[in-house]
Amino acid sequence: MIEFQNVSKSYHGKAVIENLSLHLEKGKITVIIGSSGSGKSTTLKMINRLEEHNAGKILFAGEEIASIPVEQLRCRMGYAIQSNGLFPHWSVAENIACVPNLLKWDKQKIARRVDELLEVLDLSPEQYRDRMPHQLSGGQQQRVGVARAMAADPEILLMDEPFGALDPVTRASMQKEVRRIHRLYGKTILVITHDIDEALYLADHLILMDKGAIVQQGAPMEILTQPANDFVRDFIGRSDIGLKMLSLQTVESHMVPGEYRAGCGVISSDIALNEALSRFISEQSDVLNVTGADDVHLGLVTFSGLLKIPALQSQMGRGA
Numbered sequence: 071m072i073e074f075q076n077v078s079k080s081y082h083g084k085a086v087i088e089n090l091s092l093h094l095e096k097g098k099i100t101v102i103i104g105s106s107g108s109g110k111s112t113t114l115k116m117i118n119r120l121e122e123h124n125a126g127k128i129l130f131a132g133e134e135i136a137s138i139p140v141e142q143l144r145c146r147m148g149y150a151i152q153s154n155g156l157f158p159h160w161s162v163a164e165n166i167a168c169v170p171n172l173l174k175w176d177k178q179k180i181a182r183r184v185d186e187l188l189e190v191l192d193l194s195p196e197q198y199r200d201r202m203p204h205q206l207s208g209g210q211q212q213r214v215g216v217a218r219a220m221a222a223d224p225e226i227l228l229m230d231e232p233f234g235a236l237d238p239v240t241r242a243s244m245q246k247e248v249r250r251i252h253r254l255y256g257k258t259i260l261v262i263t264h265d266i267d268e269a270l271y272l273a274d275h276l277i278l279m280d281k282g283a284i285v286q287q288g289a290p291m292e293i294l295t296q297p298a299n300d301f302v303r304d305f306i307g308r309s310d311i312g313l314k315m316l317s318l319q320t321v322e323s324h325m326v327p328g329e330y331r332a333g334c335g336v337i338s339s340d341i342a343l344n345e346a347l348s349r350f351i352s353e354q355s356d357v358l359n360v361t362g363a364d365d366v367h368l369g370l371v372t373f374s375g376l377l378k379i380p381a382l383q384s385q386m387g388r389g390a
């Protein structure tokens with residue numbers, strides 16, 4: 071979907087990105103994480119040409135972005151940022167309708183799309199479409215920012231620290247929202263973040279940057295189990311690497327199907343294993359019964375079973 075070929079960028083003669091090559095796969099969530107000033111935002115902004123690259127090629131669906139008129143390019147890409155960037159004097163509906171209006175969509179189609187996106191993002195259209203941005207909470211503004219980025223059904227969604235300004239609870243719910251939207255629409259998404267847990271939760275493909283270059287990239291579990299060097303090890307957090315591995319898998323994947331233990335607590339099959347571990351400890355129990363949709367009993371999960379996860383075992387075998 072997006073291909074960087076030996077891309078470089080400098081500001082006032084100082085290189086901030088050098089010979090960067092990367093590929094954002096269609097339909098996948100790619101997350102770029104890295105130290106401050108490593109060039110993450112610059113990389114993202116070169117895609118929608120808020121910043122122009124100085125050398126190399128950036129291809130969008132096979133076409134060089136430099137040859138696509140900038141307005142046309144941006145209408146094909148959704149862009150959501152930390153400060154949400156809503157126009158303060160426009161209503162929620164007007165904000166969401168911004169790109170569809172530019173594209174001269176029919177009024178009824180725009181109204182239907184605004185309501186559809188508000189529903190998807192859990193904001194009742196009747197209640198919210200006519201509100202002004204200042205009449206919304208931070209989390210609601212962020213949702214409207216995401217709805218606006220998605221309004222014209224863009225081919226790619228670019229999200230630069232989209233949840234950076236939110237409290238941890240709202241942030242976690244927005245992360246779930248992005249995963250759900252991704253499942254629903256199968257969009258290609260690029261997310262920039264500072265937060266390693268957010269990155270691990272969202273990413274199909276994770277890219278770690280330092281000083282304008284890629285240090286390591288791959289699936290989250292691959293990076294956790296095979297960190298390329300000390301920089302990566304420090305970045306992902308040496309001390310709780312096991313917990314991070316557990317966070318990438320759900321109870322369902324380590325359940326003993328069909329079994330039941332009377333008198334034990336209950337956990338939902340879609341809960342991450344790090345949360346299951348916390349439940350084992352807080353309930354002083356080594357067995358939890360597992361339920362699926364509509365509270366149907368599915369099986370059980372055991373504390374000792376968590377230690378038998380292959381990724382954890384290979385890590386322990388390496389003496390980490």
Ligand SMILES: Nc1ncnc2c1ncn2[C@@H]1O[C@H](COP(=O)(O)OP(=O)(O)OP(=O)(O)O)[C@@H](O)[C@H]1O
Nearest residue numbers: 081082086104105106107108109110111112113264
């Ligand atoms: N408009 C600009 N003019 C000059 N230098 C810039 C400009 N924008 C960014 N830079 C520099 O380019 C480098 C990369 O910046 P960038 O914003 O891409 O980093 P980042 O990884 O997104 O950082 P952070 O995580 O702190 O947001 C930094 O050293 C920054 O100071």
